[in-house]
Amino acid sequence: MIHVENLCKSFVLHNQGGTVIPVMENAALSVAVGECVGLIGASGAGKSTLMRMLYGNYLAASGSIRIGGIDVARAAPREILDLRRDTLGYVSQFLRVVPRVPTIDVVAEPLLRTGHDAQTARGRACDLLNRLNIPERLWSLSPTTFSGGEQQRVNIARGFAYAYPALLLDEPTASLDAANRETVLTLIDEAKARGAAIVGIFHDEAARDRVCDRVVDVTRFTPGLS
Numbered sequence: 001m002i003h004v005e006n007l008c009k010s011f012v013l014h015n016q017g018g019t020v021i022p023v024m025e026n027a028a029l030s031v032a033v034g035e036c037v038g039l040i041g042a043s044g045a046g047k048s049t050l051m052r053m054l055y056g057n058y059l060a061a062s063g064s065i066r067i068g069g070i071d072v073a074r075a076a077p078r079e080i081l082d083l084r085r086d087t088l089g090y091v092s093q094f095l096r097v098v099p100r101v102p103t104i105d106v107v108a109e110p111l112l113r114t115g116h117d118a119q120t121a122r123g124r125a126c127d128l129l130n131r132l133n134i135p136e137r138l139w140s141l142s143p144t145t146f147s148g149g150e151q152q153r154v155n156i157a158r159g160f161a162y163a164y165p166a167l168l169l170d171e172p173t174a175s176l177d178a179a180n181r182e183t184v185l186t187l188i189d190e191a192k193a194r195g196a197a198i199v200g201i202f203h204d205e206a207a208r209d210r211v212c213d214r215v216v217d218v219t220r221f222t223p224g225l226s
Contacts, residue, residue: 001166001197002031002054007063007073007221009049023049027063027221029199031166036188036198038212041219047201050218051168054199055090056080067166085113089164093171095143095155103146103154104129104139110162121161128157131183153180160187167191169200173207185211 007027013019024046031037039047052058054065056072065072068087070079084090089110097106104125111121129139132153138146143154156172169188173181181204188211191198202208208215 001033001068002029002199003064003066004029004050004054005064007050007053007065008061009046009053009058010061022223024053024218024221025223027218029216031197031199033165033195033197034192035214036192036200036212038208038215039199039201040208040215040217041222045217045219045222047218048170050221051090051170051199051201055088055168056083085110087164088166088168089159089162090168091156091159091170091172093152093174095151095158097143099144100142102140103134103143106143106154107157107161110158114162116162124161125157128161129154131187132157132180133183149175152176156184156187160191163191163194163196165196167196167198169198169202171201171203173202173204181207 005028007024008022009024010020010022013021027050029037039050041047049058053060054067054072056075060073063073068083070083072080072083075083104122107125107128108121111124112118134150134153134157138150143151146154152175159167172184172188176184185207188198192211200212202212
């Protein structure tokens with residue numbers, strides 16, 4: 001489902017005479033249907049850089065990133081948007097939403113965008129918000145007014161609302177209490193059971209050991225660290 005080959009990335013420091021800094025060389029990764037792969041490595045080794053390339057936020061210098069039949073490294077912007085709508089979900093560490101949109105609509109939006117009716121979308125949103133212990137009295141409010149922990153749980157609910165065939169998870173259990181952490185791990189298990197291919201960054205080693213089928217050390221793709 002996710003296949004990365006010979007992936008390279010450099011950053012150009014335009015304010016320092018165009019200095020080129022290679023940050024990733026010949027990265028390779030393959031994630032099968034129903035598999036969760038954890039990215040590990042020292043801070044600065046490139047875990048987040050690789051995730052951002054998988055999602056199409058960073059352009060690759062060379063190599064390929066095939067997800068659902070699309071090469072993200074070469075895809076046009078419209079293809080990337082379609083991939084994100086239909087195939088590739090991303091639970092980042094930060095909630096980015098349009099202000100004043102009610103929480104229940106924020107969570108339901110991925111389902112509405114993929115053609116589900118409003119009743120189905122809202123029903124799924126209600127289920128996830130309940131499971132993640134967001135009080136019903138808050139559902140009509142914008143999550144931009146919530147605490148950091150509440151925003152994180154809304155972000156997780158939104159990321160798992162639609163059954164994406166591929167998922168990227170960036171620290172999904174960070175700062176959660178025991179009950180909500182368990183809920184998130186259960187959601188990951190459920191996504192794997194329905195066949196999702198998942199790539200995640202987990203500093204919570206116990207969580208990583210529970211849900212990841214294997215790990216990939218990105219240090220071996222990092223110039224100067226491998």
